[in-house]
Amino acid sequence: xxxxxxxxxxxxxxxxxxxxxxxxxxxxxxxxxxxxxxxxxxxxxxxxxxxxxxxxxxxxxxxxxxxxxxxxxxxxxxxxxxxxxxxxxxxxxxxxxxxxxxxxxxxxxxxxxxxxxxxxxxxxxxxxxxxxxxxxxxxxxxxxxxxxxxxxxxxxxxxxxxxxxxxxxxxxxxxxxxxxxxxxxxxxxxxxxxxxxxxxxxxxxxxxxxxxxxxxxxxxxxxxxxxxxxxxxxxxxxxxxxxxxxxxxxxx
Amino acid sequence: xxxxxxxxxxxxxxxxxxxxxxxxxxxxxxxxxxxxxxxxxxxxxxxxxxxxxxxxxxxxxxxxxxxxxxxxxxxxxxxxxxxxxxxxxxxxxxxxxxxxxxxxxxxxxxxxxxxxxxxxxxxxxxxxxxxxxxxxxxxxxxxxxxxxxxxxxxxxxxxxxxxxxxxxxxxxxxxxxxxxxxxxxxxxxxxxxxxxxxxxxxxxxxxxxxxxxxxxxxxxxxxxxxxxxxxxxxxxxxxxxxxxxxxxxxxx
DNA sequence: TCACATTTGTCCGTATGTATC
DNA sequence: AGATACATACGGACAAATGTG
Numbered sequence: 001x002x003x004x005x006x007x008x009x010x011x012x013x014x015x016x017x018x019x020x021x022x023x024x025x026x027x028x029x030x031x032x033x034x035x036x037x038x039x040x041x042x043x044x045x046x047x048x049x050x051x052x053x054x055x056x057x058x059x060x061x062x063x064x065x066x067x068x069x070x071x072x073x074x075x076x077x078x079x080x081x082x083x084x085x086x087x088x089x090x091x092x093x094x095x096x097x098x099x100x101x102x103x104x105x106x107x108x109x110x111x112x113x114x115x116x117x118x119x120x121x122x123x124x125x126x127x128x129x130x131x132x133x134x135x136x137x138x139x140x141x142x143x144x145x146x147x148x149x150x151x152x153x154x155x156x157x158x159x160x161x162x163x164x165x166x167x168x169x170x171x172x173x174x175x176x177x178x179x180x181x182x183x184x185x186x187x188x189x190x191x192x193x194x195x196x197x198x199x200x201x202x203x204x205x206x207x208x209x210x211x212x213x214x215x216x217x218x219x220x221x222x223x224x225x226x227x228x229x230x231x232x233x234x235x236x237x238x239x240x241x242x243x244x245x246x247x248x249x250x251x252x
Numbered sequence: 253x254x255x256x257x258x259x260x261x262x263x264x265x266x267x268x269x270x271x272x273x274x275x276x277x278x279x280x281x282x283x284x285x286x287x288x289x290x291x292x293x294x295x296x297x298x299x300x301x302x303x304x305x306x307x308x309x310x311x312x313x314x315x316x317x318x319x320x321x322x323x324x325x326x327x328x329x330x331x332x333x334x335x336x337x338x339x340x341x342x343x344x345x346x347x348x349x350x351x352x353x354x355x356x357x358x359x360x361x362x363x364x365x366x367x368x369x370x371x372x373x374x375x376x377x378x379x380x381x382x383x384x385x386x387x388x389x390x391x392x393x394x395x396x397x398x399x400x401x402x403x404x405x406x407x408x409x410x411x412x413x414x415x416x417x418x419x420x421x422x423x424x425x426x427x428x429x430x431x432x433x434x435x436x437x438x439x440x441x442x443x444x445x446x447x448x449x450x451x452x453x454x455x456x457x458x459x460x461x462x463x464x465x466x467x468x469x470x471x472x473x474x475x476x477x478x479x480x481x482x483x484x485x486x487x488x489x490x491x492x493x494x495x496x497x498x499x500x501x502x503x504x
Numbered sequence: 505t506c507a508c509a510t511t512t513g514t515c516c517g518t519a520t521g522t523a524t525c
Numbered sequence: 526a527g528a529t530a531c532a533t534a535c536g537g538a539c540a541a542a543t544g545t546g
Contacts, residue, residue: 016513018314030351042531053515055307058533062270062314067345069352075523076530090349093319093342094426099282100321100338103422111423114370121366170355171363174346175427269534294511305535310512327543328510 017052021060024050029069029082036084040070043079087174091181098182105186105235112179113228116160119176120224122167124217131166135209138162142202151193152202156231157184159205186235193234200230269304273312276302281321281334288336292322295331339426343433350434357438357487364431365480368412371428372476374419376469383418387461390414394454403445404454408483409436411457438487449486453479 015023028034041049046057061080064070068086073079098108123131138159142152157180164176187193204227211220267275280286292298295313299306313332316322320338325331350360375383390411394404409432416428439445456479463472 018513026348044531047515055310055514055516058307059311059314059513061532062311063318066315066318067348069348072532073523074521074532077524078522078531080532086345086349086352090342090345093338093345096278096319096321097338097342097426101422107421108423111421111427114373114424115367115427118366118370169359169363170353171360171431172366174349175363175367179423268532296511299535307534307536324512325543326512326541328508329544330511330542332512 017056018059018063021046021050021052021056022063025060025064026069034082036082038082040080040082087177090174091178094178095181095185105182108179108182109232109235112183113225113232115172115175115179116163116224116228117221119164119167119172120217120221122169122172123163123212124215124220126168127166127212128168131162131168132209132213134162135159135166135205135212139202139206139209142198142205146195146199146202149195151195151198153187153193153198156193156198156201156205163208183231183235186238197230197234201227204230269308270311270315273298273302273304273308274315277312277316278321286334288334290334292332292334339429342426343430346430347433347437357434360431360434361484361487364435365477365484367424367427367431368415368476368480369473371416371419371424372469372473374421374424375415375464376467376472378420379418379464380420383414383420384461384465386414387411387418387457387464391454391458391461394450394457398447398451398454401447403447403450405439405445405450408445408450408453408457415460435483435487438490445486449482452482456482 025034025040034040040046043054043057043061047054050057061070061072064080065072066089068083068089070080071083073081097103138155142155142159145152145155160176160180161173164173167173204223207223208220208227211217211223277286277292286292293301295306295309298309302309313322313324316332317324318341320335320341322332322334325333349355390407394407394411397404397407412428412432413425416425419425456475459475460472460479463469463475
């Protein structure tokens with residue numbers, strides 16, 4: 001933690017070619033010169049434009065692809081296309097952090113509980129009518145699934161996504177999104193959510209929406225806690241079975 | 253949001269070669285077969301082992317490097333070395349999300365305030381003696397810097413890092429870390445922190461540590477809010493000058 | 505100080521798979 | 526079905542970096 005030479009002194013030696021290429025392209029994306037949906041020139045064309053070899057272009061594209069800035073398709077009319085968001089990749093990397101550091105699921109559950117209650121606070125302050133409507137529609141959709149005896153797992157997760165969005169705070173939205181990614185991954189491949197549990201969740205979600213519409217915060221918080229407790233219970237049951245991520249880690 | 257075929261039906265066609273290579277290596281890292289500090293075989297050796305071309309190996313290594321799983325050096329005794337954490341890369345990608353979506357700094361500031369107060373709650377519940385000691389040492393270090401008339405910017409940021417760690421919740425630690433990355437980036441290249449402000453921050457931090465030691469939570473929260481308000485004020489001044497990230501975005 | 509070996513970095517030529525027209 | 530435009534992949538070659546004797 002001494003003097004931070006790393007930021008004071010920049011390397012004299014030039015970066016690797018593919019890094020220069022990928023960073024240049026990133027700049028163009030950040031600046032809005034390259035907009036989502038736009039198609040980049042082909043690899044050979046890019047190589048000629050940058051005066052570099054195809055290998056360097058390829059590696060640069062790999063970097064951008066992994067970060068989520070572009071997607072690449074084969075064939076004519078294929079190529080690299082600019083993406084509008086990299087949230088999925090961010091969530092994926094958080095999941096990797098989780099796995100790599102063998103983070104305890106318990107930590108994640110507790111953080112989620114605390115943060116979502118926080119989010120609800122923002123929601124009560126900032127949510128617009130459309131947000132309440134979106135949440136209500138989500139519940140309707142979940143009910144529809146349940147009526148045909150299918151559990152509404154995806155809808156339940158989406159509810160919490162929508163709730164985060166209703167906070168009108170994008171930072172919080174992102175944070176919730178990456179935490180949900182861990183929960184989704186942990187639940188995937190598991191036995192489908194029992195209909196009974198799914199119905200209860202739909203009830204909880206509906207109660208939250210109505211409390212929100214009626215501006216009863218305390219009630220909403222209470223139901224949200226119950227909802228999260230139910231999700232936690234289910235996850236714990238699974239964790240006991242397949243747990244490979246027990247050991248807590250405080251170290252960086 | 254209909255049936256999620258994407259997860260139900262996996263593509264029949266095989267993945268790209270470099271993806272298979274990178275995923276295999278990732279598995280080996282997750283499983284603990286490859287441990288931090290360990291050096292991978294050379295690119296040509298890996299190409300022979302996987303029965304693929306060197307190009308594919310290189311692209312796989314690029315992917316792993318960007319995700320933070322490995323670092324690569326040139327020269328004899330160089331090569332790919334397994335890393336222990338990918339937190340830096342995760343924070344970097346969050347910063348990219350911030351820039352790409354032109355997230356408002358205001359959002360980030362408000363989220364930080366709320367989350368750090370939350371963190372403090374965890375700290376009062378879970379912090380051990382060593383954590384308090386680490387925080388105290390950080391303040392001492394900041395004071396030392398100030399005595400030689402250097403502002404202790406890095407130490408101030410580290411204080412909040414240490415605080416997050418003291419929560420003993422790694423998920424929260426990660427969340428704080430990625431948010432701090434935005435603040436660090438925003439402050440970098442700016443005029444150095446004024447000594448007066450830096451001294452005040454050191455005072456705040458010291459007060460927080462003492463309140464923690466004395467188990468006076470309300471007092472700690474109050475000082476923390478002041479501390480964050482000061483940081484906010486400084487950042488706002490900067491934001492007005494160089495702001496390119498104003499427009500709020502709710503869209504995904 | 506200097507030569508050497510190792511390993512990454514880069515480029516090129518070529519062949520193949522794939523999607524569109 | 527065939528032509529095309531593109532990414533994907535391979536192998537060979539040389540340059541650049543870097544540690545070692």
